[in-house]
Amino acid sequence: MELQEKRKTNFMGLKYIPRSDLDIFLVLEVVRRVVDADTSHELEGAFRDAFVRRIQNFAVKLFAICIFSNIRMGFLRHLIDDHKCSDDPENHPKRSTSERCTYEFCTRKVADILERIPIFFVQNVKRDYKHYEFGDSMVLPLHHAGPENHEGVKAKVLLGEHEGAVGKVYKVTIDPAHHYLSGVRLCP
Numbered sequence: 001m002e003l004q005e006k007r008k009t010n011f012m013g014l015k016y017i018p019r020s021d022l023d024i025f026l027v028l029e030v031v032r033r034v035v036d037a038d039t040s041h042e043l044e045g046a047f048r049d050a051f052v053r054r055i056q057n058f059a060v061k062l063f064a065i066c067i068f069s070n071i072r073m074g075f076l077r078h079l080i081d082d083h084k085c086s087d088d089p090e091n092h093p094k095r096s097t098s099e100r101c102t103y104e105f106c107t108r109k110v111a112d113i114l115e116r117i118p119i120f121f122v123q124n125v126k127r128d129y130k131h132y133e134f135g136d137s138m139v140l141p142l143h144h145a146g147p148e149n150h151e152g153v154k155a156k157v158l159l160g161e162h163e164g165a166v167g168k169v170y171k172v173t174i175d176p177a178h179h180y181l182s183g184v185r186l187c188p
Contacts (some may be wrong), residue, residue, distance in 0.1 A: 010141060122139045
């Protein structure tokens with residue numbers, strides 16, 4: 001699928017989909033077409049339209065993860081309606097989401113989604129001068145800033161002649177699709 005081909009690798013070797021590439025899959029018309037084509041949600045008419053609006057308003061990135069993972073819309077409906085999952089990090093599916101669930105393959109599908117959440121929920125970089133601590137699973141859209149090799153991979157470049165207080169410090173750049181400093185995307 002086209003979404004699979006949009007993945008990039010950051011400076012730590014973690015995969016993510018740039019915001020500018022992901023956004024085209026998150027528009028209402030795309031959501032509507034996918035929901036209309038997949039009848040596993042078992043909804044028709046106004047109920048199907050309401051489901052499309054719930055996806056668009058509360059779980060559009062979970063929708064994209066389902067598309068990326070070949071998970072049917074019936075399961076997305078199950079996550080939204082039965083488990084109250086959404087794009088809000090507090091309401092992301094969790095390992096415990098599928099405990100005691102009778103929905104077929106819920107545990108396996110939740111595990112698939114959990115594995116892919118970092119690819120879709122990439123940290124945006126803002127100029128707010130605040131200190132942030134990022135966990136190991138947080139994907140930062142940063143790339144090494146050195147010259148590219150023949151495969152298009154940028155080399156590591158030290159940020160000065162000496163090591164930092166805790167080791168070597170490398171120069172990195174922010175993927176322009178993930179910050180509001182370059183004008184690639186207007187601030188929300």
